[in-house]
Amino acid sequence: MIAHLLAHILMFGLLTPIFTLASAQDYPLKPVRIVTSAVGGVTDLIARLLAQGLSVNLGQQVIVDNRPTGIIPGDLVAKAPADGYTLLFHGSSLWIAPLMQEVPYDPVRDFAPITWASSTPNVIVVHPSLPARSVKDLIALAKSRPAALDYASGATGSSSHLAAELFKAMAGVNIVRIPYKGQGPAILALLGGQVHMSFATTGSVTSFIRSGRLRALAITTAKRSTLAADLPTVAESGLPGYQSASNAGAFAPAGTAATLINRLNQEILRVLNTNSMKERLFSEGSEIVGSSPQEFATDLKAEMTRLGKVIKDAGIRGE
Secondary structure, three states, X not given: OHHHHHHHXXXXXXXXXXXXXXXXXXXXOOOEEEEEOOOOHHHHHHHHHXXXXXXXXXXXXXXXXXXXXXXXXXXXXXXXXXXXXXEEEEEOHHXXXXXXXXXXXXXXXXXXXXXXEEEEEEEEEEOOOOOOOOHHHHHXXXXXXXXXXXXXXXXXXXXXHHHHHHHHHHXXXXXXXXXXXXXXXXXXXXXXXXXXXXXXXXXXXXXXXXXXXXXXXXXXXXXXXXXXXXOOEOXXXXXXXXXXXXXXXXXXXXXXXXXXHHHHHHHHHHHHOOHHHHHXXXXXXXXXXXXXHHHHHHHHHHHHHHHHHHHHHHOOOOO
């Protein structure tokens, strides 16, 4: 009896990888759902473009399920079965929100990273009346006038907010935050001269930079970007090591089989690397950033550590 049972256990153990591999190859056998943020914005756009491409490539319908705020999608997917039929596509708020407030999921423990998908840089832009034409000029001016310069930002924890707070911490300057309900109102305030500067997303200010209504000093990514080819990075302009961007990526629930994660990684990258996808995102002020699941996991932990320190030191709390 015992020998018979052991034989079954051994057989099951040997066959499990085969069954897992077969299921990854056969996947999907029914529609797949991509849970993402509210309708509108770059994250929702990418999720929809991914769904369209994956529907064709996988031969099954891929549905976009929009949910408000970054917390609800994360909670929903964290509790979903780890079978590859409920995926999460979300931006930085998914892993930044837990750094500012209590949320019902753990961004590291509860998800299996699949791939980075996109990066949306910020640009330091100033009103033309401000006598600063470089990052070095801006730092010198801010140090000579503590708490006299201000910056417009979107919501608490947004890329424009955290990029500015990181700048403050690394440059050792005191610039005052003027919060707005979104990127649009913040840019209008800057255009009207009500504030001195903003760490704005590239897509929101490109036309104003070209027309001369705003002056761009630098881009916030670690390397120069094709989105603003003429701009130096903040790091090379006087603040070594500085980098900030709003990133987005794809996740599955924790416990999803590695073979399935790798299959999803390949399929998503296949869609992301099409010329049509690259061109569409470029027009929206974002760049494609693909990665392996392992690279994604490593980068995500590093970003949480880096931004977590900024958030803690600045005493930032969720709204």
